[in-house]
Amino acid sequence: MNEQRPQTGLTSAATPVGTTEGYMPGFGNDFETEALPGALPQGRNSPQKVNYGLYGEQLSGTAFTAPSHQNERTWCYRIRPSVKHSSRYKRIDLPYWKSAPHVLGDVTSLGQYRWDPVPHSQERLTWLTGMRTMTTAGDVNTQVGMASHIYLVTDSMKDEYFFSADSELLVVPQDGRLRFATELGVIDLKPQEIAIIPRGLVYRVEVLEGPARGFVCENYGQKFELPSRGPIGANCMANRRDFKTPVAAFEDREAPSTMTIKWCGQFHTCDIAQSPLDVVAWHGNYAPVKYDMNDYCPIGAILFDHPDPSIFTVLTAPSGVAGTANIDFALFRDRWMTMEDTFRPPWYHKNVMSELMGNIHGQYDAKPQGFVPGGMSLHNMMLPHGPDREAFEKASNADLKPEKLEDTMSFMFETRFPQHLTEFAAKEAPLQDDYVDCWTGLEKKFDGTPGRK
Numbered sequence: 415m416n417e418q419r420p421q422t423g424l425t426s427a428a429t430p431v432g433t434t435e436g437y438m439p440g441f442g443n444d445f446e447t448e449a450l451p452g453a454l455p456q457g458r459n460s461p462q463k464v465n466y467g468l469y470g471e472q473l474s475g476t477a478f479t480a481p482s483h484q485n486e487r488t489w490c491y492r493i494r495p496s497v498k499h500s501s502r503y504k505r506i507d508l509p510y511w512k513s514a515p516h517v518l519g520d521v522t523s524l525g526q527y528r529w530d531p532v533p534h535s536q537e538r539l540t541w542l543t544g545m546r547t548m549t550t551a552g553d554v555n556t557q558v559g560m561a562s563h564i565y566l567v568t569d570s571m572k573d574e575y576f577f578s579a580d581s582e583l584l585v586v587p588q589d590g591r592l593r594f595a596t597e598l599g600v601i602d603l604k605p606q607e608i609a610i611i612p613r614g615l616v617y618r619v620e621v622l623e624g625p626a627r628g629f630v631c632e633n634y635g636q637k638f639e640l641p642s643r644g645p646i647g648a649n650c651m652a653n654r655r656d657f658k659t660p661v662a663a664f665e666d667r668e669a670p671s672t673m674t675i676k677w678c679g680q681f682h683t684c685d686i687a688q689s690p691l692d693v694v695a696w697h698g699n700y701a702p703v704k705y706d707m708n709d710y711c712p713i714g715a716i717l718f719d720h721p722d723p724s725i726f727t728v729l730t731a732p733s734g735v736a737g738t739a740n741i742d743f744a745l746f747r748d749r750w751m752t753m754e755d756t757f758r759p760p761w762y763h764k765n766v767m768s769e770l771m772g773n774i775h776g777q778y779d780a781k782p783q784g785f786v787p788g789g790m791s792l793h794n795m796m797l798p799h800g801p802d803r804e805a806f807e808k809a810s811n812a813d814l815k816p817e818k819l820e821d822t823m824s825f826m827f828e829t830r831f832p833q834h835l836t837e838f839a840a841k842e843a844p845l846q847d848d849y850v851d852c853w854t855g856l857e858k859k860f861d862g863t864p865g866r867k
Contacts, residue, residue: 437658488698513679531788590626599660762800
């Protein structure tokens, strides 16, 4: 790994009470933060004149008339209004970043697929040029569905800025460390952490330690939220206090720069004359956030049977059908297995959901061979899958003592919609052609003898 000096020269807020290293705790909170004293108006959102000669501007993540418990917006007090960070746009091509619908006639998405890690490239790649789309689902134009990506990043964005009008991004690092310098503050991100970058938020990505590789879930639909715990109650799984939102930080820097926008699956760029990361103070509930997945408190069965994997949901993005997610983000981390008379790995099943998994580190219990850190697998909707022969035999004959799964962290991007492979996933990424053969060794054990197990 190579340590790199970040470009960021943002002026940030002094750390207020209740924050940790420049972050404020909570998920979906209404925050307020200022990098200069008195920059944040009190008692009103849009005074006739804002202190320091700042401009007031609202960033809306939902419709104005969304129900109050779903309404998300942030008031920003910035050196220039955003219209000064936008000019005449021209189309550009980022050939490896694809959006749904993206169905290719010569690519078969029907199947069980697994990939080795996409290798680091000798090419110099930024956050934009290093994005590699693996699957797409739904339709970006109707804001339904998702895309999954691998990112390969060697170089920081220099005087380059980006935002997506299409989606929010869930970023899951696997190798290396990145810094997301956003309009609303700075997020430093390392493996075993995740970050959510909201739709419409401007940012620049810098390499702190590289080369960097990881996974991205691009959510076209409703925002990620914490799942309803139902009878589980108020605690465990992902707790709100463990999510961290950055304090205000800003740049007052004149430098020829570029702004790139992803809009309806297309990329456009324009020239601007300064850094757009110029928000000196803000308040609201529409903001970036990060989360350390080591804080996730898994729950499970303590007597018999393996519960549905939905108990491992960290975040969910709802669809129009209650209980059926546009996207679920599930985490499989260290945990105790104690169930009696139970086949403990995930059982064989077919599912209306399409499951894309990634391995951050360690070994996944249902696939002890071949699913390595940095690798991915796809089990599309209504295609059967489950443990390979080795995992089945081991679990079927194990001495069922309490066992702790350790040194493991895998995740799932699960969606109600079929996931279609891109040309990169089908023809360039290191596809394991023999993956589907992992089930060929499963034997017929039935002999009809009463009482035989």
